[in-house]
Amino acid sequence: xxxxxxxVGTRKGAFVLTSDGKREKWDVSGPHFAGWEIYHLxxxxxxxxxxxxxxxxxxxxxxxxxxxxxxxxxxxxxxxFVYDGVPGTHQWYDGTPHPWEFKxxxxxxxxxxxxxxxxxxxxxxALFESTDAGQTWNELSELRGHGTGPQWTPGAGGxxxxxxVIDPSNPRRMYIAISAAGAFRTDDAGKSWRPIxxxxxxxxxxxxxxxxxxxxxxxxxxxxxxxxxxxxxxxDVMRSDNAGDSWQEVSGNLPTDFGFVIDVHAHEPETIYxxxxxxxxxxxxxxxxxxxxxxxxxxxxxxxxTKGLPQKDCYVNVLRDAMAVDSLEKCGVYFGTTxxxxxxxxxxxxxxxxIVHDLPPVLSVEVQTLA
Amino acid sequence: xxxxxLPAHLRTLGRVGSxxxxxxxxxxxxxxxxxxxxxxxTLQGAIRDHVTLRRRPFVRxxxxxxxxxxxxxxxxxxxxxxxxxxxxxxxxxxxGGC
Numbered sequence: 001x002x003x004x005x006x007x008v009g010t011r012k013g014a015f016v017l018t019s020d021g022k023r024e025k026w027d028v029s030g031p032h033f034a035g036w037e038i039y040h041l042x043x044x045x046x047x048x049x050x051x052x053x054x055x056x057x058x059x060x061x062x063x064x065x066x067x068x069x070x071x072x073x074x075x076x077x078x079x080x081f082v083y084d085g086v087p088g089t090h091q092w093y094d095g096t097p098h099p100w101e102f103k104x105x106x107x108x109x110x111x112x113x114x115x116x117x118x119x120x121x122x123x124x125x126a127l128f129e130s131t132d133a134g135q136t137w138n139e140l141s142e143l144r145g146h147g148t149g150p151q152w153t154p155g156a157g158g159x160x161x162x163x164x165v166i167d168p169s170n171p172r173r174m175y176i177a178i179s180a181a182g183a184f185r186t187d188d189a190g191k192s193w194r195p196i197x198x199x200x201x202x203x204x205x206x207x208x209x210x211x212x213x214x215x216x217x218x219x220x221x222x223x224x225x226x227x228x229x230x231x232x233x234x235x236d237v238m239r240s241d242n243a244g245d246s247w248q249e250v251s252g253n254l255p256t257d258f259g260f261v262i263d264v265h266a267h268e269p270e271t272i273y274x275x276x277x278x279x280x281x282x283x284x285x286x287x288x289x290x291x292x293x294x295x296x297x298x299x300x301x302x303x304x305x306t307k308g309l310p311q312k313d314c315y316v317n318v319l320r321d322a323m324a325v326d327s328l329e330k331c332g333v334y335f336g337t338t339x340x341x342x343x344x345x346x347x348x349x350x351x352x353x354x355i356v357h358d359l360p361p362v363l364s365v366e367v368q369t370l371a
Numbered sequence: 372x373x374x375x376x377l378p379a380h381l382r383t384l385g386r387v388g389s390x391x392x393x394x395x396x397x398x399x400x401x402x403x404x405x406x407x408x409x410x411x412x413t414l415q416g417a418i419r420d421h422v423t424l425r426r427r428p429f430v431r432x433x434x435x436x437x438x439x440x441x442x443x444x445x446x447x448x449x450x451x452x453x454x455x456x457x458x459x460x461x462x463x464x465x466x467g468g469c
Binding site: 036057062079 | 384
């Protein structure tokens with residue numbers, strides 16, 4: 001029988017939640033790495049028992065943990081993230097040049113085909129690759145070096161490379177996103193990169209054609225349509241049908257188009273999910289009502305999904321890496337909150353229930369569908 | 372043999388007990404850290420930067436009721452630490468946060 005494993009990164013450890021295909025009863029394992037911030041953990045599509053976790057602490061820095069048994073046991077692997085060559089400078093908040101300084105790994109993206117290959121998106125923004133299961137890391141420095149790097153500026157959460165999307169039809173093509181530089185694409189496995197931000201408009205950028213400077217929060221893709229991308233920008237929900245060459249706004253009737261997460265239904269490539277957040281100065285749902293919004297038309301027409309979600313006095317946030325879907329016949333949708341809840345829907349978002357109520361603030365949610 | 376006491380998170384990370392004993396090549400702060408990281412490679416980068424070898428800001432070194440955090444890596448260990456009568460303490464600084 002099918003099984004689902006939900007990997008949850010929190011401010012104070014990692015948790016592994018498991019259920020059978022009914023997704024009604026859940027076992028909770030954790031905290032793993034208790035007391036450490038777990039920005040992200042994710043499993044290899046090629047070997048679901050191979051997991052990678054980013055573990056960090058203001059005291060003791062960055063660690064990478066690897067599991068070979070689905071999260072039952074872990075071993076620390078390489079944590080040496082050194083920028084290639086002379087790191088150079090990016091733009092600081094006050095406009096002055098500021099040297100690149102490694103702070104932490106925000107996102108780990110295992111290869112689609114090789115369990116030993118994994119990418120790491122880090123703060124200050126850069127992309128690293130390991131081909132030996134996390135033991136050693138090398139920067140794909142052409143991203144920072146392609147030309148716009150000195151213009152990149154941090155967002156409020158730091159200058160983080162937080163999104164890595166690999167094209168399943170062409171593993172040489174990959175998309176990444178940086179707050180607050182924007183989205184970038186490589187078509188040659190990281191040897192060269194270019195900004196893909198045409199059509200994005202941000203109020204703080206006077207130049208409507210600015211190549212970089214956009215605060216992209218998250219990008220999602222459906223594997224069957226790798227040329228179509230969906231983006232939750234700081235403000236605005238966007239889509240591209242040409243691999244990011246141009247973007248159109250699809251915020252439509254959303255009550256607010258600020259937010260962090262965005263994801264695509266496992267079987268319906270035009271069904272997408274966001275969690276609208278009131279504003280960039282009020283990081284909680286509108287009117288204290290936690291709602292997922294679903295569009296079955298690839299954007300513009302949105303419906304609120306509220307059954308089972310708190311509709312009163314709810315002032316949590318849902319961070320950029322904290323939504324995921326499973327691939328069971330009835331697609332499951334999951335998200336975690338800064339209030340420590342992980343909500344699950346086993347029917348594409350029509351009905352929701354919390355798996356857990358009281359975890360530390362949730363930073364990331366990933367889902368594995370196991371045979 | 373030098374006795375070293377680690378903070379709780381580093382004991383977990385290094386999979387060691389409350390106290391570690393080390394043979395060092397040099398009776399200095401750097402000598403202790405080199406021996407510790409050689410024997411427990413998972414601690415590399417957790418106490419000091421991989422490249423610059425600078426102490427992480429919220430890690431402190433103490434011995435014999437002295438704060439040695441700001442001393443250079445070639446600073447000699449106090450006699451009681453060399454003799455094994457007193458431990459060398461690596462401490463997570465008392466700092467706030469969430």
